[in-house]
Amino acid sequence: MYFENVTLFPLEQHVSNLKNIYAHTGREYKEPLKSHMDLVYTYFLTICKNKNLDNVFKNFEINFFSTNTEVSKVLFKDMFCNAVYMHDIGKINGDFQNRVMNNSLYKNIPQEDSNHSMLSSCIYFDYYFNLFKKLKGEDLNLLLVLLILNSYVISKHHGSLKDLTDFEDAFKNEYLKFSEKKYLYKDYDVDLNIDSKTIEKCFKALRINLNKLEETKAWQCVDIYVYSKLLSSLLTSSDFYATSHYMDNREIKDFGLIKDINEYYDVFKNGSIYKNIQGHKKFLSGSGNKIFKDNDINKLRSEMFIEAEENLLDNLDKSIFYLEAPTGSGKTNTSINLAFNLMQKDPSLNKLFYIFPFNTLAEQTKDSLEKVFQNNSKLKNSIAVINSVTPIISEDIEEGPTKYKLSNEQHNIDYKKSLLNRQFLHYPIVLTSHINFFNFLFGQSREESFPLIYLANSVVILDEIQSYRNSIWKEIIIFLEKYSKLLNIKIIIMSATLPNLSIIGERNECTYLIKNKQKYFNNALFKERVSLDFSLIKRNNLLESLLDKVIETSHTKNKILIEFIKKKSALGFYNNLIENQDKLNSEILLITGDDNKAERKKIINKIKSDGKFILVATQVIEAGVDIDMDIGFKDISILDAEEQFLGRINRSCIKKDCKVYFFNLDEASLIYKNDFRKQKDLTLEDDVVKNFLVDKNFEDYYSKVLDRIEENSKRENDSNITYFRTKIITPLIYDKIKKRMELIEERYKEYTVFLNTTLDLDNGSILVGNQVWRDYKNLLMNSEMDYAEKRVKLSEILEYVDYFTYKVNRFDDSYSDNIGDIFYIDDGYKYFSNNKFDRSKFNKTEEFELI
Numbered sequence: 001m002y003f004e005n006v007t008l009f010p011l012e013q014h015v016s017n018l019k020n021i022y023a024h025t026g027r028e029y030k031e032p033l034k035s036h037m038d039l040v041y042t043y044f045l046t047i048c049k050n051k052n053l054d055n056v057f058k059n060f061e062i063n064f065f066s067t068n069t070e071v072s073k074v075l076f077k078d079m080f081c082n083a084v085y086m087h088d089i090g091k092i093n094g095d096f097q098n099r100v101m102n103n104s105l106y107k108n109i110p111q112e113d114s115n116h117s118m119l120s121s122c123i124y125f126d127y128y129f130n131l132f133k134k135l136k137g138e139d140l141n142l143l144l145v146l147l148i149l150n151s152y153v154i155s156k157h158h159g160s161l162k163d164l165t166d167f168e169d170a171f172k173n174e175y176l177k178f179s180e181k182k183y184l185y186k187d188y189d190v191d192l193n194i195d196s197k198t199i200e201k202c203f204k205a206l207r208i209n210l211n212k213l214e215e216t217k218a219w220q221c222v223d224i225y226v227y228s229k230l231l232s233s234l235l236t237s238s239d240f241y242a243t244s245h246y247m248d249n250r251e252i253k254d255f256g257l258i259k260d261i262n263e264y265y266d267v268f269k270n271g272s273i274y275k276n277i278q279g280h281k282k283f284l285s286g287s288g289n290k291i292f293k294d295n296d297i298n299k300l301r302s303e304m305f306i307e308a309e310e311n312l313l314d315n316l317d318k319s320i321f322y323l324e325a326p327t328g329s330g331k332t333n334t335s336i337n338l339a340f341n342l343m344q345k346d347p348s349l350n351k352l353f354y355i356f357p358f359n360t361l362a363e364q365t366k367d368s369l370e371k372v373f374q375n376n377s378k379l380k381n382s383i384a385v386i387n388s389v390t391p392i393i394s395e396d397i398e399e400g401p402t403k404y405k406l407s408n409e410q411h412n413i414d415y416k417k418s419l420l421n422r423q424f425l426h427y428p429i430v431l432t433s434h435i436n437f438f439n440f441l442f443g444q445s446r447e448e449s450f451p452l453i454y455l456a457n458s459v460v461i462l463d464e465i466q467s468y469r470n471s472i473w474k475e476i477i478i479f480l481e482k483y484s485k486l487l488n489i490k491i492i493i494m495s496a497t498l499p500n501l502s503i504i505g506e507r508n509e510c511t512y513l514i515k516n517k518q519k520y521f522n523n524a525l526f527k528e529r530v531s532l533d534f535s536l537i538k539r540n541n542l543l544e545s546l547l548d549k550v551i552e553t554s555h556t557k558n559k560i561l562i563e564f565i566k567k568k569s570a571l572g573f574y575n576n577l578i579e580n581q582d583k584l585n586s587e588i589l590l591i592t593g594d595d596n597k598a599e600r601k602k603i604i605n606k607i608k609s610d611g612k613f614i615l616v617a618t619q620v621i622e623a624g625v626d627i628d629m630d631i632g633f634k635d636i637s638i639l640d641a642e643e644q645f646l647g648r649i650n651r652s653c654i655k656k657d658c659k660v661y662f663f664n665l666d667e668a669s670l671i672y673k674n675d676f677r678k679q680k681d682l683t684l685e686d687d688v689v690k691n692f693l694v695d696k697n698f699e700d701y702y703s704k705v706l707d708r709i710e711e712n713s714k715r716e717n718d719s720n721i722t723y724f725r726t727k728i729i730t731p732l733i734y735d736k737i738k739k740r741m742e743l744i745e746e747r748y749k750e751y752t753v754f755l756n757t758t759l760d761l762d763n764g765s766i767l768v769g770n771q772v773w774r775d776y777k778n779l780l781m782n783s784e785m786d787y788a789e790k791r792v793k794l795s796e797i798l799e800y801v802d803y804f805t806y807k808v809n810r811f812d813d814s815y816s817d818n819i820g821d822i823f824y825i826d827d828g829y830k831y832f833s834n835n836k837f838d839r840s841k842f843n844k845t846e847e848f849e850l851i
Contacts, residue, residue: 001045001048001049001054002048002053002054002057002058002077003045003048003057003077003081006077006078006081007078008041008078008081008082008085009082009085009086009089009127011034011037011089012034013189014188014189014190015089015092015187015188015189016187016189017105017187018032018033018034018187019032020103020105021033021034021091021092021097021103021187022091022097022101022103023035023036023037023088023091024036024243024246024247025101025102026246026247027246027247027249030101030103031246033088033089033091033092035246036088036242036243036246037085037086037088037089039242039245039246040084040085040087040088040238040239040241040242041081041084041085041238042242043237043238043241043242043245043252044081044084044085044234044235044238047234047237047238047241047255047453048234050255050257050350051255051257051350051453051454051456051457052347052348052350052457053453053456053457055348055457055488056230056456056457056486056487056488057077057080059485059486059487059488060076060223060227060486061073061076063223063486064076064139064142064146064223065139065142066139069139071135072139072142072143075131075135075143076143076146079128079143079146079147079150080150080231082124082127082128083124083150083153083154083231083235084231084234084235084238086120086123086124086127086154087117087120087124087154087157087235087239088116088120088239089119089120089123089124090115090116090117090118090119090120090121090122090123090185091116091120092119092185092187092188093113093114093115093116093119093184093185094106094109094183094184094185094186094187095109095110095111095112095113095114095184096114096115096116097109098111098114099111099114100114109183109184110183112181112184113177113178113181113184115174117154117155117156117157117158117159118155118170118171118174119174119178119184119185120154120155121151121152121154121155121171121174122151122171122174122175122178122192123185123188123192124150124151124154125147125148125151125171125175126175126190126192126194127190128147129147129194129202132144132147141205141209141212142209142213144202144205144206144209145206145209145210145213145224146227148164148167148202148203148206149164149224149227149228149231149732150231151171152164152167152171152228153228153231153232153235154235155167155170155171156232157232157235157236157239157446158446159445159446160444160445160446160734161228161229161232161444161449161734162444162733162734162735163732163733163734163735163736164731164732164733164734165731165732165733167203168199168200168203171199171203172196172199172200172203175192175194175199176196178192179191179192179193179194207731210224210730210731210732211726211730214725214726214730218725219478219482219725221725221726221729221730221732222478222479222482222729223482223486224732225729225732225737226482226483226486226487227486228732229441229449229452230452230453230456230487232449232452233449233450233451233452233453234453236446236449236450237424237449237450237453240423240446240450244416244420248416252420254426255424255426255454256351256382256421256424256425256426256427256428256454257350257351257428258343258350258351258352258382258428258429259350261340261343261344261349262344263379264340264373264379265340265343265344267372267373267375267376267379268336268337268340268372271372273333274337276291276292276298276302277302277305277306279291280292280299280302280303280306281302281306284303284306295525297328297525297652297653297654300329300520300523300525300526301329301330301333301334303519303520304325304329304330304334304514304520305330305333305334305337307513307514307515308323308334308337308338308513308514309334309337309338309341311511311512311513311514311515312338312341312342312511312513313341313345315511316342316345316346318510318511319481319484319485319488319489319490319491320480320481320484320491320493320510320511321338321490321491321492321493321510321511321512321513322492322493322494322498322510322511322512322513323335323338323492323493323494323495323498323513323514324494324495324496324497324498324512324513324514324517325494325496325514325517325520326496326520326521326526326647326696327496327643327644327646327647327651328526328647328651328653329520329526331463331494331496332365332368333368335461335492335494336369336372338492338513339352339459339461339492342459342490343459346490348457348488349457349458349459349488349490350457350458351428351429351430351454351455351457351458351459352428352429352430352458352459352461353429353430353431353432353437353455353458353459353460353461354429354430354431354432354461354463355432355433355434355436355437355460355461355462355463356431356432356433356434356463356464357433357434357463357464357467357468358433358464358620359385359387359433359597360600360620360625361463361464362385362387362431362432362433363385363597364625364626365431365463366383366385366431369383369429370383382427382428382429383427383428383429383431384421384425384427384429384430384431385431385432386422386425386430386431386432386433386436387432387433387436415786415788415789415791415792415793416786416788418788418792419788419791419792420788422795423447423450424450424451424454425450425451425454434462434467434468434743435743435744437460437462438741438742438743440452440455441455441479441483441741442479442737442738442741443738444734444735444738455483455487455489456487456488456489457487457488457489458489458490459489459490459491459492460489460490460491460492461491461492461494462491462492462493462494463494463495464494464495464644465493465494465495465498466495466497466498466640467640468743469674469675469742469743469744470675470676470677470705470709471674471675471676471709471712471719472740472741473706473709474709474710474713474721475721475724475740475741476741477510479741493510496643496644496647497639497640497643497644497698497702498698518696521696522695522696525653526653526696527696529649529650529653529655529658530632530646530649530650530658530659530660531658531659531660532659532660532662532690532693532694533659533660533661533662534662534684534690535661536549536633536661536662536663536664537636537662537663537664537684537685538664539663542663542664542665543573543576543665546562546573546633546663547573547576547577547580549633549661550562550577550584550614550633551580551583551584553631554584554585554586554612554614555585557630557631558586558611558612558613558630559607559612559613559615559627559628559629559630559631560586560613560614560615560629560630560631560632560633561615561617561621561627561629561631561632561633561645561648561649562614562615562616562617562632562633562634563617563618563619563621563622563632563633563634563635563645564616564617564618564635564665564666565618565619565635565637565665565666565667565668566618566666567592567593567594567618567839568839568840569635569665569666570590570592570616570617570618571590571592571833571836571838571839571840573616574588574590574616574834574836575833575834577614577616578834584614585612586612586613586614587606587611587612587613587614588613588614588616589603589606589607589613589614589615589616590615590616590617590834590836591603591604591615591616591617591618591620591621592617592618592620592836593618593620594806594836594837594839595620595837596759596802596803596804597799597802597803598759598761598762598803599759599803600620601762602762603615604625604626604627605762607627607629608626608627608628615627615629619637619641621645621648622641622644622645622647622648625648626651627648627651628648628649628650628651628652628655629648629649629650629651630649630650630655630658631649631658631659631660631661632645632646632648632649632659632660632661633660633661633662633663634660634661634662634663635662635663635664635665635666635668636662636663636664636668636683636684636685637668637678637683638668638675638677638678638682638683639677639682639683639684639689639692639693639698639701640677642662642684642693643693643696643698645660646660662684664684664685668683676705676708676709676712677705679708682701682704682705689701724740728740751807751808751821751823752805752806752807752821752822752823753805753806753808753815753822753823753824753825753842754769754773754801754804754805754822754823754824754825754828755769755804755805755806755825755828755829755831755837756769756770756773756804756816756824756825756826756827756828756829757769757804757828757829757832759803759804767800767803769804769828770826772797772800772801772803772804773801773804773817773824775797776797776798776801776819777817777819779793779794779797780794780819801822804828805822806837806839806842808839808842
């Protein structure tokens, strides 16, 4: 193990009265400080062992030190381990023992400063600084950087990483204060006696050395950043596990890892899809019978599956893989196979993450995975969707995973284990949002940082990366390259319109798994399954022409999809169709981002059934919705969105005369703010771009887009990539790094309103808004309920609260009740038109009418 033979801080030698110094209270006995420190370190080693982190630390060691500096490497190990072990040594603070631990032996200590985190930081720094005096060598500058960085992480183990440049004054002031008040740490046998000028020299050296490291090797600053994030995650996680262990009197043993990938892979291989693909592979090699007809879409899907696997196996030393394939080509099954292959070839990989831009994609993929494992309840229950509207998976002590319902049904729920599983992602397969993923990478708080250790030695599948804010694509790929290399994360990026992000990275180590993508994109089954019509784009009296065309089409086609950019436009056209119902002979449906999960599911299930339907929608329909329509009409936005929309038409590739009409009604710049792809010469208003879409030539299209991104990154402003690297990452200003890497920019204030209505659920039950509100409020106000139970139950009831809540930018009516910034309106029914939420009754500003 990497951390064998580490020299831990000799606690007993340096701290007297240890048996009477405590770390926690809350049970029938107080936890001694040494017991807590030992337990934290035990969990640290347990995490390292279970997550196979030896390779991760070796990556940092190789990156930071030359091969012949064994003394530095030993010190690097000791410093890292002791940052974890010593993080709470500041609890020897007599004021902490007096006030927080109610320790009678310290009742005479003045109540001046009970801060234990900063005192821990000061003692840790002092201990190693005195060792450094005896050292020489070229690595001493780097070790000083790591010493101060470790000290900073220790000082923030109950808070958030914010700005290392602010640490100097805070540390100096605290250190000097403690040095003057020896009675606060009287049980420690060494005086804190570094003077003010020496501390200032150390921090000056820190700034100089960080800049030198970056000048010597560009983007080394990201390595330092990732190191600090890993230390923070390991330290806070080990501390949290140990504290939970003491409070609950229970060892944490299950970290939700894939212990035997063959257990999963064998089930996948026994499925009909995999068997047919292998049969086709034998046919292609001349050793088997023909499986598919020439015009069968599954023939192409199988060949893409086979090619991607072969190219993966030829490049197992790489960290980032691109899977670019048409919509409807089976990317989900292909990606599952790729992930299982990676984990089979590298036993250190023991967790799978699927990252999505939309919750609907996560739910859809979960359904696909559950079908694969439908006959194996253990594997089926190892899949978890983690987002704000999916309840925490509750551990029923006797029956396994369960789920809260609005009823009197009782379960023997292990709430503390359920909450811990959610906080630390203790699930073998995690499906979550790209917002959560970026919080894992760039978050500042403890809870945001916990999951980072579980990303190490994992496979991460990023779906629809083109939906990320493209003004930071360069930064995204650079950070992904660094994280993947240092933490041994295998990343599969997949999309139907994948930008060539490798040309804007720094190492260009990305591997394309489909070498000749045009073989698939230009195949008639994909390219010609839908014909494109641009005649409405410049049409006068557009809405009249659009209505006429929809009415005309409805007499020959069963399923029509019409997509708008703005909710207001979608609702207006939906109402217009309702008024012309007698001319249509179809059921009219509307789906927008205002619809809750239950309503969306009901509509999609209806669309999948036999019958004649016209579905009016916003862009919520583009991705993650498995429907197969005959004809489409779409308000133009960006080329990626147009291609995603095409994937909803003739998805099965067996229908005839399927067409999409594009029109230009609403301005797309609001929803795609700061997106280069919304510029008119990069949309379907331009004839060249029309041809890109017809020919599926996304490579040349993205060449234009990336040129503009690169140009913008070099401008003399805050977007300048060099400024970001040297002035924000290098000095480790964590809050500005997180701000820069936000996927969604905060643009305007919104209010959340809870509209009291009655809903009919798919299972035949009725959900009454005022009952949900009452249950929610009572739960929030329950001060006697255990914290873990409350968190779990809140996550469960919030799924139902979501059914009744809407985001609006203003409302003029009085509200009946409120909980914080959620406003309850009792007569919610009056804000609906034709059974759909009409936000125009709230909003007066069109810019908020999106999606």
